[in-house]
Amino acid sequence: MLLLNPGPVVLTERVRQAMLRPDLCHREPEFAELQSRIRENLTKVYDLETDIWTAVLVTGSGTSAMEAMVSSIVPANGNILIIENGVYGERLSKIAAIHNINHSALTHDWDKPINLVRLELTLRDGNFSHVAVVHHETTTGRLNDIDGVARTCKEFGIPLLLDAVSSFGAEDIRFDEWNLAACAATANKCLHAVPGTSFVMVRRDAVKPADTPARTLYLNLASYYDQQEAGGTPFTQSVQTFYALDEALLEFFDAGGWQERRDTYRRLAGQVRKGLKNMGIMPLLNANEISCVLNAYFLPVNVDYPELHDKLKDAGFVIYAGQASLAEVMFRISTMGKISKDDIQRLLDVIADIIDSDGNGV
Ligand SMILES: *Cc1c(COP(=O)(O)O)cnc(C)c1O
Numbered sequence: 001m002l003l004l005n006p007g008p009v010v011l012t013e014r015v016r017q018a019m020l021r022p023d024l025c026h027r028e029p030e031f032a033e034l035q036s037r038i039r040e041n042l043t044k045v046y047d048l049e050t051d052i053w054t055a056v057l058v059t060g061s062g063t064s065a066m067e068a069m070v071s072s073i074v075p076a077n078g079n080i081l082i083i084e085n086g087v088y089g090e091r092l093s094k095i096a097a098i099h100n101i102n103h104s105a106l107t108h109d110w111d112k113p114i115n116l117v118r119l120e121l122t123l124r125d126g127n128f129s130h131v132a133v134v135h136h137e138t139t140t141g142r143l144n145d146i147d148g149v150a151r152t153c154k155e156f157g158i159p160l161l162l163d164a165v166s167s168f169g170a171e172d173i174r175f176d177e178w179n180l181a182a183c184a185a186t187a188n189k190c191l192h193a194v195p196g197t198s199f200v201m202v203r204r205d206a207v208k209p210a211d212t213p214a215r216t217l218y219l220n221l222a223s224y225y226d227q228q229e230a231g232g233t234p235f236t237q238s239v240q241t242f243y244a245l246d247e248a249l250l251e252f253f254d255a256g257g258w259q260e261r262r263d264t265y266r267r268l269a270g271q272v273r274k275g276l277k278n279m280g281i282m283p284l285l286n287a288n289e290i291s292c293v294l295n296a297y298f299l300p301v302n303v304d305y306p307e308l309h310d311k312l313k314d315a316g317f318v319i320y321a322g323q324a325s326l327a328e329v330m331f332r333i334s335t336m337g338k339i340s341k342d343d344i345q346r347l348l349d350v351i352a353d354i355i356d357s358d359g360n361g362v
Contacts, residue, residue, distance in 0.1 A: 001313075001316055001317075001318060002316055002317050002318070002339065002343055002347075003318050003337060004317055004318060004319050004320070004333045004334055004335070004339070004347070005318055005319065005320040005332075005334060006138050006166055006189065006293065006294050006320060006332070006334040006336065007062075007166070007186070007188045007189040007195070007334075007336065008188045008194060008195045009188060009189065009192055009334075009336045009337025009338070010337040010338045010339060011192065011193075011194065011244075011337070011338060012192065012251060012338045014247055014251055015192060015193060015194070015244050015247050015248045015251065016244075017247075018243045018244050018246065018247035018248075019194070019240045019241075019243050019244050021243045023239075024239045026233055026236050026237050026239060027232075029231075031233075031237075031239065031242075032231035032232070034239075034242055034243070034246060035057065035228060035231070035233065035237070035242065036228075036231065037246060038055070038057060038242060038245055038246050038249065039054060039055040039056075039057065039228065040055075041246075041249040041250075041253070042055035042199060042201065042249070043055055043201070044253070045168070045169060045191075045249075045252070045257070045258060046173055046175060046201075046258070048175055048201070051204070052176075052203060052204060052205075053175060053201060053202070053203060053204070054201075054202060054204055054207075054225070054229075055199050055200070055201050055202075056068070056199060056200045056202055056207070056221055056224045056225050056228060057197060057198075057199045057224070057228065057233075057237065057242075058197070058198055058199065058200070058219065058224060059196060059197060059235070059236070059237050059238045059241075060196075060198055060219075061186065061188075061195055061196075061198060062165035062166075062184065062185070062186035062188075062189070062198050063091065063198075064198050064219060065165065065184035065185060065186060065198035065199055065200050066088075066091065066092060066095060066163055066165065066184045067095050067216070067219050068184070068200055068216075068219040068220070068221045068224070069161055069182045069183075069184045069200045069202070069221065070092060070095045070096055070099070070101065070132060070161060071095065071099045071101070071215045071216050071219060071220075072207075072212070072215070072216075072219070072220055072221035072222060073130070073161060073181055073182055073202075073206055073207070073209060073212070073221065074096075074101050074129060074130055074161075074209075074212070075129065075209045075210065075211045075212045076211050076212060076213055077102075077129075077211065078101065078102065078129035078130060078209075078212075079102040079103065079104075079126065079127055079128050079129050079130075080096055080101060080102065080103045080104075080128065080129065080130045080131070080132055080161070081103070081104050081105075081106060081122060081123065081126060081128045081130070081131045081132070081158075082096060082103055082104070082105050082106070082131075082132045082133075083105075083106045083108075083114055083119065083131065083132070083133040083134075083144075083149065084105050084106065084107045084108060085107075085108035085109070085110055085112055085113070085114060085134075085137055085139075085140075085142065085144070086110050086134065086137035086138070086139030086140055086142070086323075087137075087138070087139045087323050087324070088134045088137060088138060088139065088163055088165070089105075089133070089134045089137065089163075090105075092132045092134070092161075092163060093105050096132075099215045099216070100215075101215075104122070104126065104128075106118060106119060106122050110139055110140055110325075110326065111140060111284065111285070113142065113144070113145060113289065114133070114144055114145055114148070114149060116145070116148045116149070116152055119131075119149065119152050119153075120152050120155070123152065123153065123155075123156045123158065124156075128156075128158055129158070130158060130159055130160070130161055130181065131149070131153050131158050131159075131160050131161070132160070132161040132162075132163070133146065133149055133160060133161075133162060133163070134162075134163040135162055135163060135164040135166075135167040135171065135173065136164070136166045136167035136171060136291040136293055136294070138165075138166045138293075138294060138332075139323050139326070140284055140285060140296050140326075141284065141285060141290050141291055141293070141294045141295045141296045141332065142285055142289055142290065142291070143167070143171060143289065143290060143291040143292075146160075146162065146173075146174075146178055147174075147178070150174075150177070150178035150179055153179065154179055158179075159179050159180065159181035159206070160178055160179060160180050160181065161180075161181055161182055161183075161184075162178070162180055162182070162183040162184070163183075163184050164183045164184065164185050165184055165185055165186050165189060165198075166189050166190070166291070166293055166294070167185075167190065167291060167293065168183070168185030168186070168189070168190055168191070168201075169185075169189070169190035169191045169192075169252065169258050169261060170190035170258055170261045170262050170265055170291075170292055170293055170336070171190075171258070171262060171291060171292065171293070172258075172262075175201070180201075180203070181202070181203055181206040182200050182201065182202040182203065182206060182207075182221075183200065183201040183202075184198070184199075184200050185198065185199055185200075185201065186198040186199070187199070187241060187244070187245040187248065189293075189336055190258075190261060190265075190293065190336055191245065191248050191249065191252060192248045192251070192252070192336070192337055192338070193241065193244040193245040193247075193248035193249075194240075194241050194244040194245075195241070196238040196240075196241035197237075197238055197241040197242060197244075197245050200221060202221065202225070207221055207222060207225045208222045208225070218235065220234075262292050265292035265293055265335050265336065266292045267341070268335035268339055268341065268344055269290070269292055269293075269294075269295055269333075269335045271341060271344045271345075271348075272295065272333050272335065272344055272347070272348070273287075273295060275344070275345075275348035275351075276297055276348070276351070279300070279348075279351065279352055279355055280300070281297050281298065281299075281300050281351075282297065282298050283295055283296065283297050283298075284296040284297065284298065284330060292335075293334055293335070293336055294320075294332055294333065294334040294335070294336075295332065295333055296322065296326070296330050296331070296332045297330065297331055297332070297333065298329055298330060299329060299330065299331055300355050303354060303355065304328075305321050305322070305327065305328075305330075305331055307354075308331060308351075308354060309321070309331075311350070311354045312347070312350060312351070312354070315346075315350040317347050317350065319331055319332065319333055320332040320333070320334065333347075
């Protein structure tokens with residue numbers, strides 16, 4: 001089965017085999033070595049200075065990294081502005097609400113870019129300690145303009161918390177220039193490892209803010225940081241998914257790093273976009289708004305999502321639905337993971353057949 005959903009991704013054999021390494025206790029030095037190597041290699045993905053930045057690993061899906069980041073970094077008297085233009089921005093607000101963190105939302109329609117003028121006015125009127133924003137909003141495939149957001153936030157000296165869960169490893173992330181305090185990401189999207197390990201890239205001077213209550217036991221970033229610095233872990237980590245991430249990072253560097261991955265994704269996504277356009281299936285967003293990772297498309301006339309999904313699945317492809325109000329009109333195709341241009345050509349051929357057999361020709 002070829003997974004064209006935004007994670008988990010189709011694995012390479014190299015990563016799959018890595019999970020068969022020997023059983024390991026998370027309190028033994030071999031585990032400490034594995035954990036330290038992964039943390040160090042994660043900082044190398046964007047050439048970060050390790051005296052300023054570090055990676056903190058948690059066992060859980062990408063949302064656990066988002067929740068660890070937001071709940072651990074905003075102090076008791078902090079106030080966070082959350083920029084929303086999709087499901088994941090809204091999830092950041094839910095996290096802030098659950099942990100009783102002072103927050104406001106700068107809302108947008110899901111198909112709209114971030115309005116920097118409104119952002120500036122909101123920051124001027126408010127008294128915000130942090131701004132949280134999603135880099136690649138997977139809801140629509142939009143790559144948000146973090147450059148613009150960061151420039152505006154810098155005017156007010158406000159650091160950013162970035163959800164880069166579906167962009168880390170494939171899009172440009174300028175940690176220092178953007179004044180990030182932290183960035184949440186995961187193993188099983190652009191890094192091509194398996195679900196179960198996620199991580200927060202965090203500035204060492206931001207990981208343990210003064211006057212910050214421990215709002216959660218399991219997702220308290222400070223306790224992971226302290227113990228991981230000492231070679232330990234507060235709780236059992238998912239050893240096999242660590243093995244997979246360890247190998248996936250080596251494979252990632254061998255292939256040429258994030259720029260190479262972005263080029264590959266762009267080629268494949270471009271092939272999908274062009275092929276679908278030829279069939280009259282139009283993308284939701286313009287070419288200058290999209291990530292390299294995932295594109296959203298309007299459903300062809302007379303083919304609803306369940307039919308498209310099921311017929312593609314019969315042919316060996318899993319695509320992804322639109323979320324909430326977009327479910328009726330959209331579908332999404334991600335090109336992360338071990339996917340070739342021949343795979344995409346087969347996908348396009350099957351979609352053409354589905355449209356033809358329905359006799360609507362769009
Ligand atoms: C996938 C994703 C997440 C995390 O989702 P999980 O189901 O917890 O892995 C968070 N943010 C974005 C932008 C995502 O694409």
